[in-house]
Amino acid sequence: MTHQEWLLLFPLISGLLGLLFHFHPVMRAAKFFLRKEPSEYIPEDDAQQQFNQTIAVICLSIGYVSFLAGWTKIAYVFTLLVALAAFVAILGFCIGCFIVKKIQAKLDCLNKGESYINIHVKEVLAYIIRNVHHTWELLVFEHQNIPEAGIQIPGGIFESCDRD
Structure with a gap:
């Protein structure tokens, strides 16, 4: 050292x-x-x-x-x-922004209807802490187009989410 x-x-x-x-x-x-x-x-x-x-x-x-x-x-x-x-x-490219978008999308699925904008950073941090063993799964780099977000972001967290 x-x-x-x-x-x-x-x-x-x-x-x-x-x-x-x-x-x-x-x-x-x-x-x-x-x-x-x-x-x-x-x-x-x-x-x-x-x-x-x-x-x-x-x-x-x-x-x-x-x-x-x-x-x-x-x-x-x-x-x-x-x-x-x-x-x-x-x-x-903002890695922190990417992480927040991924977790916001996951929370959107879990909350069924909570908008991307209404989820606060403190909630995202709390989610990471509560689910630290699953956080890596949220960050799997599979591309998926999400029109509501207005951009194409890596997906992989929507398998269990009904998006009618």
Whole structure:
């Protein structure tokens, strides 16, 4: 081990500040590099950002603790998950948004009629925690067209759902 696990504290503390105080130092610094005024950009959903940040903080925390405990493989898996998610976000794909859409669709099926928009991120997190052993099944990458969502998203969670 290189004993540089303390480097994870920078993104971890930054993420915690964003979650707890809605102050994200990295994003604050990034504003200096914007070409347009901040008000000219399309804002992202705050609840979705908080959900994504929660996932990142959890993964970074597990990674940091794993490094301290000497569980190097687990540490690298969880820290690389965050790095990969950040990289694909730069390319335009939001993994956290994808997870929320999948679970919202599953909750829609379970609740029979609950709309996609009315399900809140806290409910999605609670669903993940209650069904952690089934969460991977929700994320199986099988494509299915869902007109109500207005997009084609990976499916695989609708087998038991009647969609009249």
